[in-house]
Amino acid sequence: MANxxxxxxxxxxxxxxxxxxxxxCNIRVEPKNDNFTELRGEIQGPPETPYEGGMYILDIKIPxxxxxxxxxxxxxTKIWHPNISSVTGAICLDILKDQWAAAMTLRTVLLSLxxxxxxxxxxxxxxxxxxxxxxxxxxxxNTTARHWANVYAGATKREVECDSKIQQLxxxxxxxxxxxxxxxxxxxxxxxAMEHILx
Amino acid sequence: xxxxxxxxxxxxxxxxxxxxxEDINNYYEDMGDDNxxxxxxxxxPESFEFELLKVEDVERxxxxxxxxxxxxxxxxxxxxxxxxxxxxxxxxxxxxxYRQDSSKLLxxxxxxxxxxxxxxxxxxxxxxxxxxxxxxxxMSGLTCGHRFCNDCxxxxxxxxxxxxxxxxxxxxxxxxxxxVPEDFVLxxxxxxxxxxxxxxxCFRDYVNSHPELRFCPGPNCSTVIRATExxxxxxxxxxxxxxxxxxxxxxxxxxxxxxxxxKWLTKCADDSETANYISAHxxxxxxxxxxxxxxxxxxxxxxxxxxxxxxWMCLGDxxxxxxxxxxxxxxxxxxxxxxESAHAQAREALKKYxxxxxxxxxxxxxxxxxxxxxxxxxxxxxxxxxxxxxxWIDWQYLLDAAFLLKKCRYTLQYTYPYAYxxxxxxxxxxxxxxxxxxxxxxxxxxxxxxxxxxTDRGDLENQMDIAEKRRLTLVRDFLEL
Ligand SMILES: [Zn+2]
Ligand SMILES: [Zn+2]
Ligand SMILES: [Zn+2]
Ligand SMILES: [Zn+2]
Ligand SMILES: [Zn+2]
Ligand SMILES: [Zn+2]
Numbered sequence: 001m002a003n004x005x006x007x008x009x010x011x012x013x014x015x016x017x018x019x020x021x022x023x024x025c026n027i028r029v030e031p032k033n034d035n036f037t038e039l040r041g042e043i044q045g046p047p048e049t050p051y052e053g054g055m056y057i058l059d060i061k062i063p064x065x066x067x068x069x070x071x072x073x074x075x076x077t078k079i080w081h082p083n084i085s086s087v088t089g090a091i092c093l094d095i096l097k098d099q100w101a102a103a104m105t106l107r108t109v110l111l112s113l114x115x116x117x118x119x120x121x122x123x124x125x126x127x128x129x130x131x132x133x134x135x136x137x138x139x140x141x142n143t144t145a146r147h148w149a150n151v152y153a154g155a156t157k158r159e160v161e162c163d164s165k166i167q168q169l170x171x172x173x174x175x176x177x178x179x180x181x182x183x184x185x186x187x188x189x190x191x192x193a194m195e196h197i198l199x
Numbered sequence: 200x201x202x203x204x205x206x207x208x209x210x211x212x213x214x215x216x217x218x219x220x221e222d223i224n225n226y227y228e229d230m231g232d233d234n235x236x237x238x239x240x241x242x243x244p245e246s247f248e249f250e251l252l253k254v255e256d257v258e259r260x261x262x263x264x265x266x267x268x269x270x271x272x273x274x275x276x277x278x279x280x281x282x283x284x285x286x287x288x289x290x291x292x293x294x295x296x297y298r299q300d301s302s303k304l305l306x307x308x309x310x311x312x313x314x315x316x317x318x319x320x321x322x323x324x325x326x327x328x329x330x331x332x333x334x335x336x337x338m339s340g341l342t343c344g345h346r347f348c349n350d351c352x353x354x355x356x357x358x359x360x361x362x363x364x365x366x367x368x369x370x371x372x373x374x375x376x377x378x379v380p381e382d383f384v385l386x387x388x389x390x391x392x393x394x395x396x397x398x399x400x401c402f403r404d405y406v407n408s409h410p411e412l413r414f415c416p417g418p419n420c421s422t423v424i425r426a427t428e429x430x431x432x433x434x435x436x437x438x439x440x441x442x443x444x445x446x447x448x449x450x451x452x453x454x455x456x457x458x459x460x461x462k463w464l465t466k467c468a469d470d471s472e473t474a475n476y477i478s479a480h481x482x483x484x485x486x487x488x489x490x491x492x493x494x495x496x497x498x499x500x501x502x503x504x505x506x507x508x509x510x511w512m513c514l515g516d517x518x519x520x521x522x523x524x525x526x527x528x529x530x531x532x533x534x535x536x537x538x539e540s541a542h543a544q545a546r547e548a549l550k551k552y553x554x555x556x557x558x559x560x561x562x563x564x565x566x567x568x569x570x571x572x573x574x575x576x577x578x579x580x581x582x583x584x585x586x587x588x589x590x591w592i593d594w595q596y597l598l599d600a601a602f603l604l605k606k607c608r609y610t611l612q613y614t615y616p617y618a619y620x621x622x623x624x625x626x627x628x629x630x631x632x633x634x635x636x637x638x639x640x641x642x643x644x645x646x647x648x649x650x651x652x653x654t655d656r657g658d659l660e661n662q663m664d665i666a667e668k669r670r671l672t673l674v675r676d677f678l679e680l
């Protein structure tokens with residue numbers, strides 16, 4: 001990796017990422033290897049959102065040309081959000097693309113992601129299915145997002161009805177995550193979800 | 200501008216006292232566009248004045264604009280250039296707006312920030328990108344006041360230029376959109392390869408933002424076309440022979456307008472699967488059912504076995520075509536379609552599209568086949584001249600006929616997308632009438648050109664005259680300018 005990229009990351013760790021301010025916002029980042037090309041990020045779901053109480057793990061890759069090109073960031077923790085793929089964890093966020101500026105830091109990125117969890121942009125979706133639900137049935141979306149936060153991110157609020165419908169499909173021999181995706185996609189309509197899995 | 204680079208779409212006919220070989224060569228290069236037998240000039244709806252510029256000519260032209268602006272409003276040349284680029288090279292407009300409110304114009308053009316940052320005067324500051332403490336003399340910045348070390352600038356520029364960004368390079372600060380002028384980049388970037396690339400990309404951006412300029416879309420052609428009005432007119436690049444529309448840059452498409460032809464081409468690309476079966480090169484003779492291959496451009500077919508004359512498109516009897524050609528080129532919509540089921544409507548829509556697509560495609564193919572006819576004519580003339588059977592001048596009319604045929608068929612091809620999108624009504628009826636007239640005369644001309652040596656010269660020239668008149672009438676009545 002280019003000299004400047006390593007230097008920059010190291011300084012970011014020393015001066016920015018480990019600051020008290022960062023701790024207060026409940027974001028964290030740590031290196032996965034010695035040469036700082038791969039990092040593990042963590043953000044806490046913001047309060048008063050379906051993600052509240054959840055902890056989201058991020059996979060961060062630092063390109064050779066950092067900070068002149070943005071880091072590559074993906075959600076490892078599964079999440080139900082219009083701008084994040086429910087399948088791959090890929091993120092649609094302008095600062096990770098053409099709105100990146102070299103003076104931004106990992107801290108800016110993590111805080112922006114946290115802000116994205118608090119304010120989705122359904123008109124610029126990464127996951128069309130999720131975005132559709134968000135726009136057409138916000139209550140259903142919130143329920144689904146809370147359920148995913150509970151199951152995958154350790155948030156405490158359980159969605160009992162969702163759990164029981166998944167159990168229903170599991171009892172019929174369907175795999176749990178597959179059942180969850182199908183039910184989430186078809187607004188928790190058990191029959192349509194089954195139809196979808198079977199076709 | 201050198202005089203010989205000046206050009207006009209409907210050039211004068213070649214004088215006969217020039218070197219004949221040279222003349223013929225020019226002729227081939229001209230693609231027949233200057234082959235106006237009728238010499239209709241003043242009210243030629245397709246005539247268009249343009250210039251072909253070389254890269255140096257364009258650079259000179261742009262620099263002149265920059266100099267003029269610098270003198271008028273007293274700004275640095277590099278800033279003036281970016282200002283002109285951002286304001287589409289409308290010098291007078293820029294000068295007026297600058298005098299009215301210079302800071303607003305600079306902000307609107309992203310050459311000044313919305314709010315300026317206080318520049319810190321301490322001898323050492325931290326570069327916000329590499330986070331290193333740097334002495335003030337190796338830090339620099341733009342009008343926004345954001346300062347970074349020169350190493351960071353250099354790498355920023357390299358990364359941007361690598362992804363073909365040039366005039367659009369911005370300050371490195373978060374949410375700062377101030378653009379970096381050319382001289383700032385060139386002061387920092389030392390690598391000659393990257394400098395060259397940067398200047399090349401800038402040039403491309405300047406031409407693209409200039410309303411009077413357009414790159415020739417021909418492969419590997421660096422010619423730039425200049426015309427004072429951005430109209431949907433025919434431009435022919437003399438360097439590479441590409442013939443295109445000045446307004447949208449794709450193949451010339453009269454009488455269809457730019458938006459419609461784009462829609463049509465997208466539709467054809469999307470529906471290519473559906474339309475694939477049309478590409479058949481053989482059909483059966485409607486009378487004796489022998490298989491007939493189409494090997495010329497002409498749609499007037501004659502069965503080699505039973506000598507039956509028929510139309511390749513609709514397989515109708517050719518004898519009735521003279522008077523009823525209308526029925527061949529016009530799509531007859533089901534008048535009750537609005538009351539039919541959605542399924543029937545979809546089928547009807549597809550049928551309609553295929554009708555027009557088939558004709559569009561067929562003329563495109565005929566054009567290719569006519570290219571061969573043209574080659575054959577050239578060869579035959581060469582043989583004749585070699586055998587002292589007349590001179591090039593004697594046989595010139597055959598080439599003229601073949602070129603004119605191409606031109607007429609080209610227009611005819613582009614009448615089909617026009618008709619496809621035209622709403623039902625008297626205008627469509629008139630269009631289809633003229634289209635049918637043109638179609639009939641084009642096929643007559645095609646028939647005669649393929650049999651040129653056994654056709655009487657006067658007869659052939661008469662047919663050329665009729666076909667071109669039909670073409671011009673249609674273009675004049677329907678080409679929207
Ligand atoms: Zn700035
Ligand atoms: Zn720096
Ligand atoms: Zn060209
Ligand atoms: Zn056009
Ligand atoms: Zn026959
Ligand atoms: Zn026909």
